[in-house]
Each structure stands twice: as C-alpha cells, then as structure tokens.
Amino acid sequence: MATKASASAARLMMAPAVTLLLGWMLVPLVMTLYFSFADYRPLRGAFEPWIGFENYERFVTSSSFWDAVTTTLTMVGGILVITVCFGILLALLLDKPIYGQGVVRILVIAPFFVMPTVSALVWKNMMMDPVNGILSHVWRFFGAAPHDWLVQTPTLSIILIVSWQWLPFATLILLTAIQSLDGEQLEAAEMDGAPPLKRFWFIILPHLSRAITIVILIQTIFLLSIFAEIFVTTQGSFGTRTLTYLVYQRVLESQNVGLGSAGGIIAVILANIVAIFLMRIVGKNLDA
Amino acid sequence: MGQITLNQITKSFGETQVIPPLDLRIEEGEFVVFVGPSGCGKSTLLRLIAGLEDVSSGHIEIDGRDVTDVPPAQRGLAMVFQSYALYPHMSVRKNIAFPLRMAGMDEAEQKKRVERAATVLNLTDYLDRRPGQLSGGQRQRVAIGRAIVREPAAFLFDEPLSNLDAALRHGMRMEIGELHQSLATTMIYVTHDQVEAMTMADKIVVLRAGVIEQVGSPLELYREPRNLFVAGFIGSPTMNLLTGPEAKKHDATTIGVRPEHIEAGDPDASPWSGTVGISEHLGSDTFLHVHGTGLAETITVRADGEVPLRHGDRVGLTPHPDRIHRFDAKGLRIA
Numbered sequence: 094m095a096t097k098a099s100a101s102a103a104r105l106m107m108a109p110a111v112t113l114l115l116g117w118m119l120v121p122l123v124m125t126l127y128f129s130f131a132d133y134r135p136l137r138g139a140f141e142p143w144i145g146f147e148n149y150e151r152f153v154t155s156s157s158f159w160d161a162v163t164t165t166l167t168m169v170g171g172i173l174v175i176t177v178c179f180g181i182l183l184a185l186l187l188d189k190p191i192y193g194q195g196v197v198r199i200l201v202i203a204p205f206f207v208m209p210t211v212s213a214l215v216w217k218n219m220m221m222d223p224v225n226g227i228l229s230h231v232w233r234f235f236g237a238a239p240h241d242w243l244v245q246t247p248t249l250s251i252i253l254i255v256s257w258q259w260l261p262f263a264t265l266i267l268l269t270a271i272q273s274l275d276g277e278q279l280e281a282a283e284m285d286g287a288p289p290l291k292r293f294w295f296i297i298l299p300h301l302s303r304a305i306t307i308v309i310l311i312q313t314i315f316l317l318s319i320f321a322e323i324f325v326t327t328q329g330s331f332g333t334r335t336l337t338y339l340v341y342q343r344v345l346e347s348q349n350v351g352l353g354s355a356g357g358i359i360a361v362i363l364a365n366i367v368a369i370f371l372m373r374i375v376g377k378n379l380d381a
Numbered sequence: 382m383g384q385i386t387l388n389q390i391t392k393s394f395g396e397t398q399v400i401p402p403l404d405l406r407i408e409e410g411e412f413v414v415f416v417g418p419s420g421c422g423k424s425t426l427l428r429l430i431a432g433l434e435d436v437s438s439g440h441i442e443i444d445g446r447d448v449t450d451v452p453p454a455q456r457g458l459a460m461v462f463q464s465y466a467l468y469p470h471m472s473v474r475k476n477i478a479f480p481l482r483m484a485g486m487d488e489a490e491q492k493k494r495v496e497r498a499a500t501v502l503n504l505t506d507y508l509d510r511r512p513g514q515l516s517g518g519q520r521q522r523v524a525i526g527r528a529i530v531r532e533p534a535a536f537l538f539d540e541p542l543s544n545l546d547a548a549l550r551h552g553m554r555m556e557i558g559e560l561h562q563s564l565a566t567t568m569i570y571v572t573h574d575q576v577e578a579m580t581m582a583d584k585i586v587v588l589r590a591g592v593i594e595q596v597g598s599p600l601e602l603y604r605e606p607r608n609l610f611v612a613g614f615i616g617s618p619t620m621n622l623l624t625g626p627e628a629k630k631h632d633a634t635t636i637g638v639r640p641e642h643i644e645a646g647d648p649d650a651s652p653w654s655g656t657v658g659i660s661e662h663l664g665s666d667t668f669l670h671v672h673g674t675g676l677a678e679t680i681t682v683r684a685d686g687e688v689p690l691r692h693g694d695r696v697g698l699t700p701h702p703d704r705i706h707r708f709d710a711k712g713l714r715i716a
Contacts, residue, residue: 275464275466277462277463277464277466278466278467278468280433280460280462280466281460281462281466281468281527282468282479283433283452283453283454284431284433284453284454284458284459284460284480285454285479285480285483285527285531286454286455286480286483286484287454287479287483291483295468295479296468299468299470300469300470302470
C-alpha cells in the first residue's frame with residue numbers, strides 16, 4: 094500500500110524518536126558496562142579504566158551476594174504466591190453482583206495508586222509499629238505481646254507490604270479474565286454434574302491460566318527491582334538486602350561505582366535468566 | 382423414562398412475570414419443540430426444566446418424581462447449548478467424557494461410552510483435537526456427544542442450529558432427527574425457526590409472552606391454528622390475513638388463507654383479482670405478491686414454478702373454500 098517515497102519518509106520522521114530512545118537506553122547501559130570493568134571510587138579519587146573482571150569477582154564472591162540472591166528470590170516468590178492466590182479469590186468475589194459493586198472495585202484498586210514510598214511509610218508507622226501500630230493494638234487486645242514486625246519478621250513484613258501494593262494489579266487482570274468466561278460453559282459444567290469446587294478447578298482455573306501467566310511475568314519484572322519499600326523500612330538490614338539494594342549500597346554507601354556497576358550487570362543477567370526460566374515454565378500458555 | 386410434567390409453573394424476574402402459570406405434559410420419547418418469536422420465554426422455560434433457573438412457583442416432575450428443588454445435575458437431563466459451551470482447553474475426548482468423569486465412572490467404562498458416542502456421531506477421527514480446531518458442525522456434534530454419553534432421561538436443545546449456515550443446518554436437522562429415532566429418548570428443542578419446528582417435532586408448543594398459544598402436532602397447527610398468532614407464525618410464506626368486507630362475507634372479523642391454497646387464474650372468472658407486484662421465482666415455485674382490487678392487503682400466492690406472470694400483469698385469485706380459516710374479533714378461530 095505504501096509507496097517507496099512514503100516508506101522512506103516514514104523512516105525519516107521516526108528517526109528522531111528512535112534515536113532518542115536508543116540513546117536513552119544505550120548510553121546508561123554502555124556506561125555501566127564501562128564502569129564495571131574500571132576501578133572507580135570517586136571520593137578517593139581512584140580511577141583505573143581497566144582492571145578486567147576483578148569487580149565481578151569481588152561482587153560474586155562476597156558473602157552478601159548469595160544472601161541477596163536468596164532474599165530476592167524469596168521475596169519475589171512470596172509476593173507472587175500471595176498476589177496470585179488472593180487475586181483469584183478477590184476476582185471471583187468481585188465478579189459476583191454485589192451491592193455497591195462500583196465503589197468496592199475502586200477501593201480494591203486504590204492501593205495501586207499509592208506511591209511505594211508512601212505505602213511503605215504508612216505500613217511501617219501505622220500498621221507495623223510495635224508501640225503505636227494498629228496490628229500491635231490488635232495483638233494487645235487479644236492479650237498477646239505485640240509483634241515487632243520489621244525486626245522479628247522483616248522479610249515477611251516487606252512481602253506483605255509489597256503484596257498489598259500489587260494485589261490490585263493481579264485482581265484487575267484476573268477479574269477481566271473471569272468476566273470473559275462464557276457463562277454457558279459454567280452452566281454446561283453444572284449440568285454435567287460438576288459441583289462448584291470442580292467447576293473452579295476444571296473450567297475457571299484453566300480459563301485463567303493465560304491471565305495468571307501474564308500477571309506472573311509482569312510482576313516478576315517489576316518485583317526484581319523493588320527498592321523503596323526496603324529503603325524506607327529496614328534499610329536492607331535483618332536479611333532483607335536484595336540484589337537491587339546491594340547494588341545501591343555498593344555504589345552510594347561504599348562509593349564504589351565500579352563494583353556497583355558490575356553488580357548491576359550481574360543483576361541484569363540474573364533477571365534475564367529468571368525471565369527465560371519463567372517463559373519456559375509458563376510461556377506455553379501464551380501461544381495457541 | 383423421560384416423561385416430564387410442568388404443573389402451574391411461573392417465573393418472575395423481580396417484578397416482571399415472564400411466565401404466567403403454565404401447564405404442560407411431555408410424553409416419554411416425544412420430540413417436543415418450543416417455538417415462538419424471540420423474547421417469548423421459550424429459552425427460560427427450557428432453563429426452568431433444566432434447573433438452571435429456579436421456578437417462582439409450581440412444580441416440575443420428571444418420571445413422576447418432583448424435581449422442583451433438585452439441582453440440575455441430578456435431574457437426569459442433558460443440555461446442548463446455543464454456543465455449544467465446549468470446554469476449550471480439553472480435547473474432544475475429554476469434553477465428551479467430562480460428565481462421566483464428574484460422576485466418578487471407572488476409566489474403562491468411560492472410554493467405552495466415549496468411543497460409542499464418537500462412532501454414532503462420526504467423531505472418531507477428531508477425538509484428540511481441541512474444540513478450537515473443529516468446524517461449527519463438528520463442535521455441534523461434540524456437544525451432542527457430551528449429552529448422549531450420560532444416557533439422560535431427556536435431551537434439552539437450546540437453539541442448537543442457529544450458529545450454523547443454511548446447508549449445515551439442514552444436515553444437522555436430519556442428524557438430530559435420526560438420533561431421536563435411534564435413541565427414542567424424550568427431546569425438548571427450542572427454536573425461533575418454524576421450519577425446524579415443523580420438520581422435526583412430534584409436538585409443537587407455540588409460545589408468546591410466556592403463554593402457550595397452542596400445542597399440537599405440526600399438521601394440526603397447520604390445519605387448525607387456534608388463533609391469529611399461530612396462524613401467522615406457522616407456515617412459510619405466512620398466511621394471508623384479510624379483514625373488512627371480504628371477512629364479513631364469511632361471518633368473521635378476519636379470514637386467513639395460506640398462499641398454497643389460492644389458485645391463480647383468469648381475472649374475470651375469479652372471486653378476487655388484482656395486479657402482480659413482486660414475483661419471486663424459486664424454480665420449483667413462484668411466490669406472487671398480488672395487489673388485490675378492492676382489498677386492503679397484499680396477497681401472497683404460491684403458483685407453479687413456470688408460471689408466466691410478470692410485474693403489472695392482471696391475475697384472478699380463487700381461494701379453496703374449505704381452506705379458509707375464520708377468526709373472530711378476539712382473534713380466536715371460529716370452528
């Protein structure tokens with residue numbers, strides 16, 4: 094349809110945007126790569142442009158690295174399990190005609206609009222604070238000693254906070270998927286003698302599989318880089334240091350740009366490995 | 382097995398009553414068709430029998446057992462849905478076996494029944510495909526297969542052919558008819574297409590606004606429609622209905638004559654005459670739409686396929702005197 098002239102004109106018109114986007118992506122990436130092979134500690138005035146793989150070696154062999162990897166995977170895994178399970182339950186609930194449905198749906202989506210820093214602060218000071226937090230009041234009401242969430246179970250606390258933020262996303266995607274299910278299929282299953290739980294297991298869940306896959310993939314991408322919640326609550330102490338947070342500490346707290354950059358590149362590679370792994374497991378749901 | 386009685390059942394959605402008290406008896410082994418225009422409550426009636434909707438009052442009995450409060454699965458009925466409602470993530474084999482699996486039947490018996498159903502329905506080669514890889518007619522057959530493996534007391538069909546093209550619809554009509562002959566199970570079939578009703582039914586139930594207008598065999602409905610609604614609904618093309626002086630001559634408010642019971646002939650020697658408007662040549666028949674002289678209505682006449690009449694020609698019309706239906710002011714048939 095397009096003539097030769099219009100095709101080249103289109104390419105010309107698109108060039109500025111493409112150049113800008115490429116520059117935006119490529120410049121930081123190339124600089125990170127460059128720094129990762131350099132000994133660059135600005136506050137000490139040290140700059141050695143090529144020290145080979147020394148930064149990588151130091152980053153990987155430090156004891157905090159494997160801890161950080163484990164913490165990251167625990168957090169991402171925990172959040173995924175909670176958001177997907179509760180997301181399905183909430184979506185099933187919201188699909189039912191209830192009084193004030195519109196308001197309830199907006200309320201459910203609300204946490205997604207709260208900035209991560211704000212929500213983490215609110216959870217830290219209003220919910221989980223051992224003295225004034227709502228949860229400690231609840232504990233005391235039942236005569237139990239208040240639980241110091243962020244000290245005693247810091248990883249679980251962060252998982253809860255982030256799950257709260259991401260639950261609306263999972264619910265929303267799963268709700269639209271449930272709504273697209275043909276009601277006659279459920280009626281047919283009912284006629285075929287499937288009780289509600291079996292209808293869920295044999296009809297609704299398979300129908301949702303594709304939406305669940307999408308939720309898992311998108312959330313994993315974002316959850317691998319959670320930062321604000323950790324920064325605001327535990328500052329990476331008590332075993333809540335994820336890979337992202339470790340990179341931050343190396344660059345800004347230790348002022349070792351080279352080491353941090355190497356960590357950043359490793360994090361990128363690990364994230365890709367996780368992504369490929371996930372695609373393998375769940376990606377087959379996406380075709381057909 | 383398969384005798385269904387509806388006793389004074391009603392159905393209301395909120396304030397609106399879609400089915401006023403209704404009685405109906407469906408005999409064992411009968412092929413009953415519910416027919417009526419869209420929104421007449423025929424699908425609701427079927428869903429009430431299936432148990433997918435609760436009746437507001439009244440009782441439903443299947444084989445003498447009161448099933449009014451029995452859940453759908455335990456009524457011993459199988460339903461074929463308009464959209465087929467196949468499970469898209471399961472193979473044809475698993476689709477057909479699903480009701481058996483839910484009933485906890487052992488694997489060997491399941492396999493035997495599925496294969497028998499597949500043979501009956503010509504699905505043997507497709508058992509391992511997914512519904513998405515089948516054509517409309519094949520999906521329809523899978524849906525029927527899923528119904529017959531349960532060996533139900535009665536089959537319920539909810540406009541099963543409305544998603545198929547004309548040729549396939551004709552073929553499936555024959556297949557469902559054959560199936561009924563070989564299984565001899567009660568079948569209830571909902572459609573808005575009076576051709577399907579006429580060709581398949583042992584008994585037709587004509588519904589309008591939730592009310593049964595007439596129950597009878599196709600030919601009874603054709604010969605003696607009880608009122609104007611049935612007269613206009615059954616038969617294709619529809620019956621010519623005349624009011625005014627022509628009807629007065631027969632002591633009726635309205636008279637009806639079917640297009641096939643009017644003879645086209647000499648304009649000067651016939652009781653009615655007129656000019657031909659549109660004529661539809663179907664090859665086997667010609668439908669003439671005649672603007673009658675002194676008649677308010679256009680009259681449709683079925684004539685021979687080779688009739689030489691054209692637009693604007695004058696034609697005489699002679700109705701068969703014993704085929705004139707007479708209706709009173711309330712639209713009811715005068716015997």
